[in-house]
Amino acid sequence: MSTRKYRLGQSRHADDLDRPDSYAREGKAQSKRRQQSAERLLTDIEDHDAASMLTLPDPAPWMHLEEATLIQRHSQWVDLELADRSILRASLAGKLKGVKLVVGDRVRYSPVPIEYVESNLPQVQVVAIMPRHTLLKRGGIDDREPWQLICANADELWVCAAVVDPPLRPGILERAQTLALAAGLTFRIVVTKRDRASVKDTLPELDALREQDLSILETSAAKGAGLEPLQTLLKDRTVVLVGHSGVGKSTLVNALLPDAKVKTGDMSKYGTGRQTTTAARWLPTPYGGTLIDTPGIRTLSVRGFDRSLLAQVFPEFPGDWIEDPTGLDPFDDNLDLDYPERLQSLQRLWEEMGERNPNQSSYK
Numbered sequence: 174m175s176t177r178k179y180r181l182g183q184s185r186h187a188d189d190l191d192r193p194d195s196y197a198r199e200g201k202a203q204s205k206r207r208q209q210s211a212e213r214l215l216t217d218i219e220d221h222d223a224a225s226m227l228t229l230p231d232p233a234p235w236m237h238l239e240e241a242t243l244i245q246r247h248s249q250w251v252d253l254e255l256a257d258r259s260i261l262r263a264s265l266a267g268k269l270k271g272v273k274l275v276v277g278d279r280v281r282y283s284p285v286p287i288e289y290v291e292s293n294l295p296q297v298q299v300v301a302i303m304p305r306h307t308l309l310k311r312g313g314i315d316d317r318e319p320w321q322l323i324c325a326n327a328d329e330l331w332v333c334a335a336v337v338d339p340p341l342r343p344g345i346l347e348r349a350q351t352l353a354l355a356a357g358l359t360f361r362i363v364v365t366k367r368d369r370a371s372v373k374d375t376l377p378e379l380d381a382l383r384e385q386d387l388s389i390l391e392t393s394a395a396k397g398a399g400l401e402p403l404q405t406l407l408k409d410r411t412v413v414l415v416g417h418s419g420v421g422k423s424t425l426v427n428a429l430l431p432d433a434k435v436k437t438g439d440m441s442k443y444g445t446g447r448q449t450t451t452a453a454r455w456l457p458t459p460y461g462g463t464l465i466d467t468p469g470i471r472t473l474s475v476r477g478f479d480r481s482l483l484a485q486v487f488p489e490f491p492g493d494w495i496e497d498p499t500g501l502d503p504f505d506d507n508l509d510l511d512y513p514e515r516l517q518s519l520q521r522l523w524e525e526m527g528e529r530n531p532n533q534s535s536y537k
């Protein structure tokens with residue numbers, strides 16, 4: 174038996190999906206049992222309906238107040254970045270307590286409390302959340318939480334994938350692309366640790382993705398190579414970095430923003446499942462704009478996302494395959510696929526999207 178511990182944000186189920194070697198679909202009966210136990214749970218839990226969780230109270234009465242950006246959540250207060258980029262600690266007005274706030278949220282705050290706050294808490298009070306331009310989320314880890322929010326109002330998602338340690342696997346890249354499309358973010362792939370492979374190695378793992386005209390940027394933070402294009406792209410943009418633990422997100426942040434001095438890990442912890450970065454970090458850049466460093470993820474669940482997104486992720490396949498890819502055998506000689514693993518990947522994401530959370534009232 175595996176003794177690996179699963180932490181918040183990591184479900185055993187989702188973990189398996191990115192590892193073709195250990196990937197085995199659960200049988201129908203098993204899946205049914207899981208659904209039933211989830212339905213039983215439904216009665217004990219508060220209303221986490223997907224739509225209501227993402228609905229924000231109307232900010233109209235508070236538009237005369239100053240706007241700020243939420244950059245970190247604590248249990249009883251939040252940190253705000255003000256227009257001059259200084260940081261202020263604030264508590265939340267009562268009516269916001271049920272709202273899922275996330276890094277990047279634009280809020281309105283009152284310098285004096287509009288309702289009673291305990292004296293040991295910040296007297297500055299967040300009273301409204303502005304509508305979000307974009308909302309990056311992934312499928313929830315269990316049936317209680319339909320979505321896990323990653324950040325609000327970002328412009329781009331850069332998924333980091335290392336050449337080795339951990340190994341380069343396209344699965345997470347396709348997942349990240351799906352989440353970026355759903356959220357309306359520009360998607361780029363940042364290959365890290367390029368120095369760990371020979372220059373002659375063309376990284377054939379990425380060939381299928383290269384054919385899709387995706388933006389792929391190869392970097393080595395260790396050698397300072399390939400960083401300039403990233404710095405140019407960062408100008409006046411809010412960019413969120415995601416990727417497995419240990420791929421080098423924080424090391425890349427430090428190379429791009431020498432003043433950031435973000436904590437990075439050493440290789441000894443690789444495979445232990447422990448992350449070096451434990452909460453999303455909001456990092457203003459000297460190029461204008463912001464980088465958001467996030468904790469390493471095991472995988473990005475697409476559970477409950479709209480299957481129509483797959484047409485954009487897998488444009489090389491005909492529409493009827495996207496509609497239902499289940500009957501196809503990727504290794505069937507008649508299909509003669511250049512990249513059969515792409516079809517496998519489509520099948521996996523398609524199945525996973527159909528696993529609706531019992532609390533999701535709607536896809537999307």
Ligand SMILES: Nc1nc2c(ncn2[C@@H]2O[C@H](COP(=O)(O)OP(=O)(O)OP(=O)(O)O)[C@@H](O)[C@H]2O)c(=O)[nH]1
Pocket residue numbers: 365366367368369392393394395396416417418419420421422423424425436437438439440447448449450451467468469470
């Ligand atoms: N050779 C080489 N090693 C690198 C490079 N970038 C990062 N590393 C190493 O990879 C390890 C992990 O780096 P981190 O930056 O902590 O990884 P992370 O993605 O932030 O990890 P989490 O915070 O756990 O999600 C460290 O030992 C780094 O020194 C690189 O460009 N080349």
Ligand SMILES: [Mg+2]
Pocket residue numbers: 422423424436437449450466467468469
């Ligand atoms: Mg990190």
